[in-house]
Amino acid sequence: MTIDTTLLVTGGAILFLIVLSFFFSGTETGMTAASRARLHALSAGGDTRARHVEQLIERKDRLVSALLIGNNLVNILASALATSLLLTIFGDAGVIYATIGMTVLLVIFSEILPKSWALARPEQFALFVSPFARFIVFLFGPLSILANGAVRGLLRVFGINLSSDTSLLSAHDELRGTLEVLHREGAFIKADRDRVGGLLDLAELEVSDIMVHRTSIRAVDGDAPPATVVAEVLRSPYTRIPVWRGSIDNIVGVIHAKDLLRALHEVQHDFSRIDIMKVASKPWFVPDTTSLQDQLNAFLRRKAHIAIVVDEYGEVEGLVTLEDIIEEIVGEIADEHDIDMQGVRQQPDGSVIVDGTVPIRDLNRALDWNLPDDEAVTVAGLVIHEAQTIPEEKQAFTFHGKRFVVLKRERNRIVRLRVKST
Incomplete structure (x- = not known):
């Protein structure tokens, strides 16, 4: 084989390895970013690729490990071939050229480009690369199991028990986070967010x-x-x-x-x-x-x-x-026989006059506040809990980003307060 042919074959091999690296990086991002709810809907509709993606995501640790093993192998091999090729052409200076050239190529074509594409359309990308992902998991599955075992063993040395069956977030927490993100992005109006959030709260409230x-x-x-x-x-x-x-x-x-x-x-x-x-x-x-x-x-x-x-x-x-x-x-259900309880009254200066018996949850929902309701049910109870005493009239407190002023007290009961954001 002539030198020109060797250079051509080596260059082609490097290009092929960069394409493989593109698929490895994009597959990792697409599989981890894909919505499981959308994939489940597609799978229920008869999409075989969606069912395969669901099966791969169920063992996400094995999937990611196999993709990382494959990606590192092709990146290292591509860099080694590029170094050998450029050493042949430029001598010792080829090491510098190979380092700079492969860094640019791998960052652009094997990291930024595939991951940006996969993040833009995670479900479509995951479906597209599902046959590739299945083959890689089959090929490097045994190695990924060994790698995961070694990682878990090392983490245990530092007191970290990484269980594959344990999620950092409960299903409810994940749904709440999704609701907040959708609301912030404008896909969910506040009323819809509150309704779904209220449904999730039923198991936590007494x-x-x-x-x-x-x-x-x-x-x-x-x-x-x-x-x-x-x-x-x-x-x-x-x-x-x-x-x-x-x-x-x-x-x-x-x-x-x-x-x-x-x-x-x-x-x-x-x-x-x-x-x-x-x-x-x-x-x-x-x-x-x-x-x-x-x-x-x-x-x-x-x-x-x-x-x-x-x-x-x-x-x-x-x-x-x-x-x-x-x-x-x-939310509040009112009919023609309900008595309108004026428990919350907005003031021109931006403050709010609140009856002490108003539940904290109702106030949070009405004004989109985030006052804690773990230790008290009503606004009056929250003030007493935070003050660690029964306040006098005109006494003021600042906590949780709000200033509370006691306007009226009857015996040991706080009747009315003024609340304003600090």
């Missing part, structure tokens, strides 16, 4: 986080005259009213307005002939630690709409309704 507190429960005295009970029920904006005897801690039933109207109709509207306890249904008591997801499922299973919330000692804490849980998903 009924005590959204219940109507016992001090705000609209209930009737079962020992009161029937006419008084009927009047109370008719004045109430709610369809279902708890019935108590002796004290609010002794809830003995729940009256449905329709059942009461039927009972009145049967006795020709003679209040004296109504037995309130016969009209009332048996109350349903649930622990305050029940998750909203479990409570929603229980409501649907029992075909019920209201439950009385009790603490670990069996004392009444409040009540929760099916509507309360649904509102955590879709």
Whole structure:
């Protein structure tokens, strides 16, 4: 073989290796950046390549290791051939020329170009290179297993246990992150983000986080005259009213307005002939630690709409309704009988007047704030928790990027606050 032929063959081999490096780099980026949801949809629609990509991504560590092994092999071989070729042509100076030339070629054609292309269209690129990826995993699979084992062993030496079955983010966390990204990019409006986020929150929230507190429960005295009970029920904006005897801690039933109207109709509207306890249904008591997801499922299973919330000692804490849980998903639901509770009022100076009983979650959702609700449910509770005392009127606090000023206090209860961003 002549020198010219040798140079031509070597140059062709280098070009071929650079093309292989292009595929290795692009495949790694495309496979890792592809949306698993879109791939699943394509696979469910009968796309065989999408199914193959899904199978490869399930063992992402093996896939990436095989691609890295192959990529490094072709890059090193291409650099060695280029060095040999240029040494033949330019002598010792060929080392410098080979280093500069291969760096430029590999960075542009084997790194920036394929990865930019793959990031621009990750799913399409992943589908295109899926046969190549399957072949590489088959070829270098055993080596990648050995490499991964060595890596895990080295990491254990430094106290890092890298489990292939453990994800750094839960499925819920990944969905939340996706929602935030889509919202920031304008693909999701705030209302849609809040609805999906509310659905994800059901498993993390407890009924005590959204219940109507016992001090705000609209209930009737079962020992009161029937006419008084009927009047109370008719004045109430709610369809279902708890019935108590002796004290609010002794809830003995729940009256449905329709059942009461039927009972009145049967006795020709003679209040004296109504037995309130016969009209009332048996109350349903649930622990305050029940998750909203479990409570929603229980409501649907029992075909019920209201439950009385009790603490670990069996004392009444409040009540929760099916509507309360649904509102955590879709936002506030108002009908023609709801009382408009002016708990949040925007001020011209940019501050907000907030009732102390307003839930932190509702305030965050309404104003797109991010106040923590781990230690307290209401705004007043948050201020007391942060201040570690019950503040006086006109006392001000700054935390979590907001300035809170206590406007009104009744006994040990914070009634109203002014909140402004700092």
